[in-house]
Amino acid sequence: MQISSGSSQSPSVQEQTSHQDENDSTTPEFIYGGPFIQVEKDAKFLNTVTPFNMQLQGTFKKSFAYYSLKERLPIILTKVIDYLSRESSKIKSSHNASDEDIRGLIQYITKLKNDLVTNKKYDLLTVDTPEAKKWNQWIFNAESPYYFTNIWVFSECYVYRRLREGCELSKGLRFFDPFDEQKDNSFKNSLEPMCLVADKLVTMLPASDKDKRKQDFITLLKLCLWSNKCDLSLSNGEETRAIMDPLQMIVDLKDKVLVDDSAKICDTVCTKAESMSKAIEGSPEAPEAKQEGETSEAPPQIPCPAKMILPQAVTFDIICDNAGYELFTDLCLAHFLISQNIVKKVRFHVKKIPWFVSDVTPRDFRYVINSCAAASFSREIPPEPKPVAEGEAPSEPEPPIVIRSDNLRQLGETWEKYIDDGSFVVMSDDFWTSPHVYRDMKKYEPNLYRKLQFAVALLFKGDLNYRKLLCEKNCIPTVGFEPSLQGFTPAPVIALRTVKADLICGLPEGKWEELNQIDEKWMEKGDYGVIQFCEKSEPLIETDSPCGDYEDTCL
Numbered sequence: 001m002q003i004s005s006g007s008s009q010s011p012s013v014q015e016q017t018s019h020q021d022e023n024d025s026t027t028p029e030f031i032y033g034g035p036f037i038q039v040e041k042d043a044k045f046l047n048t049v050t051p052f053n054m055q056l057q058g059t060f061k062k063s064f065a066y067y068s069l070k071e072r073l074p075i076i077l078t079k080v081i082d083y084l085s086r087e088s089s090k091i092k093s094s095h096n097a098s099d100e101d102i103r104g105l106i107q108y109i110t111k112l113k114n115d116l117v118t119n120k121k122y123d124l125l126t127v128d129t130p131e132a133k134k135w136n137q138w139i140f141n142a143e144s145p146y147y148f149t150n151i152w153v154f155s156e157c158y159v160y161r162r163l164r165e166g167c168e169l170s171k172g173l174r175f176f177d178p179f180d181e182q183k184d185n186s187f188k189n190s191l192e193p194m195c196l197v198a199d200k201l202v203t204m205l206p207a208s209d210k211d212k213r214k215q216d217f218i219t220l221l222k223l224c225l226w227s228n229k230c231d232l233s234l235s236n237g238e239e240t241r242a243i244m245d246p247l248q249m250i251v252d253l254k255d256k257v258l259v260d261d262s263a264k265i266c267d268t269v270c271t272k273a274e275s276m277s278k279a280i281e282g283s284p285e286a287p288e289a290k291q292e293g294e295t296s297e298a299p300p301q302i303p304c305p306a307k308m309i310l311p312q313a314v315t316f317d318i319i320c321d322n323a324g325y326e327l328f329t330d331l332c333l334a335h336f337l338i339s340q341n342i343v344k345k346v347r348f349h350v351k352k353i354p355w356f357v358s359d360v361t362p363r364d365f366r367y368v369i370n371s372c373a374a375a376s377f378s379r380e381i382p383p384e385p386k387p388v389a390e391g392e393a394p395s396e397p398e399p400p401i402v403i404r405s406d407n408l409r410q411l412g413e414t415w416e417k418y419i420d421d422g423s424f425v426v427m428s429d430d431f432w433t434s435p436h437v438y439r440d441m442k443k444y445e446p447n448l449y450r451k452l453q454f455a456v457a458l459l460f461k462g463d464l465n466y467r468k469l470l471c472e473k474n475c476i477p478t479v480g481f482e483p484s485l486q487g488f489t490p491a492p493v494i495a496l497r498t499v500k501a502d503l504i505c506g507l508p509e510g511k512w513e514e515l516n517q518i519d520e521k522w523m524e525k526g527d528y529g530v531i532q533f534c535e536k537s538e539p540l541i542e543t544d545s546p547c548g549d550y551e552d553t554c555l
Contacts, residue, residue, distance in 0.1 A: 196246065
């Protein structure tokens with residue numbers, strides 16, 4: 001096992017801990033003691049980065065997990081408190097809330113923040129719902145139920161779940177999203193690049209030859225990748241303006257894509273989708289083609305999901321990350337897949353509750369589509385003057401470039417129809433806001449796992465999804481993507497992620513060391529990205545377990 005250090009030369013364990021008092025927590029036996037380091041609440045933290053093959057947690061003081069728990073999350077909570085105080089009149093008016101509601105939520109969040117920064121033990125949730133009772137069982141089962149000594153993703157998810165509970169306990173603020181204004185403003189600030197992408201997308205939608213289709217597919221994957229830079233949780237909730245020309249951004253950042261499986265993704269998805277479509281058409285469950293003049297006496301019966309071994313339609317799933325511009329690019333990819341008849345349906349998996357500042361909720365999904373359909377944007381960009389040689393007459397001036405929202409509105413209107421006719425489906429299972437890594441989905445949410453098996457591929461967006469795919473484990477950077485998933489293969493898995501946390505896999509030999517020499521914080525800034533693919537998938541078989549959709553009334 002090695003120690004990651006933020007540079008190509010990793011210091012020894014002795015060097016990393018020599019300044020600390022000698023105790024069991026600094027010995028190699030303790031550090032290498034297994035996949036999870038047992039640290040008591042009063043144990044001294046280690047002044048080191050997260051060792052390889054360890055799960056990320058806040059006990060490593062040179063890790064991004066420690067920084068996030070100590071600095072980033074408290075700032076986000078403080079900004080929510082400031083927002084409640086500063087905009088209390090507006091919030092009270094829009095939610096029919098009282099001064100007491102505002103004060104109570106501020107007090108709740110203040111205690112949550114203080115518990116976090118002082119590494120208190122997790123409080124149990126007090127709302128009386130089945131989902132909250134599950135959380136309390138997970139807390140009870142945690143080996144180290146403290147903010148800094150538990151796995152980082154558990155603590156982060158717990159903070160956002162508690163933030164939601166603060167709203168649930170308030171009579172007037174039960175439906176309050178402390179981040180909705182930031183998400184909406186971020187969308188509005190991105191209208192210009194969305195117009196540029198919309199103008200490009202409309203040229204990709206008509207039926208095209210195989211080569212153009214592949215190139216357009218790859219372009220859209222890269223737009224989806226770099227849109228992941230627009231993450232309000234990384235900027236502590238500060239609104240950031242999107243890059244002005246996303247298409248030029250793909251060219252400029254070509255060398256920043258550390259792993260690029262986009263061509264393989266395109267080939268595999270198209271081939272598998274075509275094969276699946278033929279299988280569905282030939283399936284006994286498929287409605288038989290009627291002869292001319294023949295009428296159907298009854299609509300075709302949908303088979304029991306627990307017994308189905310084929311989906312009803314070729315489906316592509318997107319496990320969403322951020323709202324606003326990033327969701328817009330996800331919608332563009334989905335539109336392309338349907339317009340090119342690669343798939344018939346795209347399912348968007350979003351968060352049921354406000355999550356990690358800018359993650360998509362059902363409300364955000366509707367907001368983005370409706371706002372695109374109603375967009376009104378226009379800007380003239382004067383051409384850059386051309387140099388004129390001495391003695392030459394100046395040429396005719398170029399016309400200004402005009403950016404308009406006409407195509408953006410057209411896309412939004414089409415997406416509204418796709419929602420109505422079922423081509424776009426929005427799903428918000430509780431599992432996406434649980435603290436569990438995806439390897440454990442089959443254990444905690446087998447019905448969701450089975451639903452994912454019906455997809456031709458699963459596109460996971462962003463850093464939190466990537467961390468959960470890799471089981472929050474700081475694996476050796478050269479380990480392949482498939483083994484890093486640790487058996488999570490309900491369908492072929494695609495990961496698009498700009499690197500914002502210190503774990504990664506699938507890098508070429510020596511690349512990680514090279515990047516550490518350039519900038520020891522490169523894994524925290526979102527300047528690099530990966531497009532990774534695992535083609536392996538678990539066969540879909542019949543099961544005797546209830547499907548979850550019908551339970552006792554299952555067909």
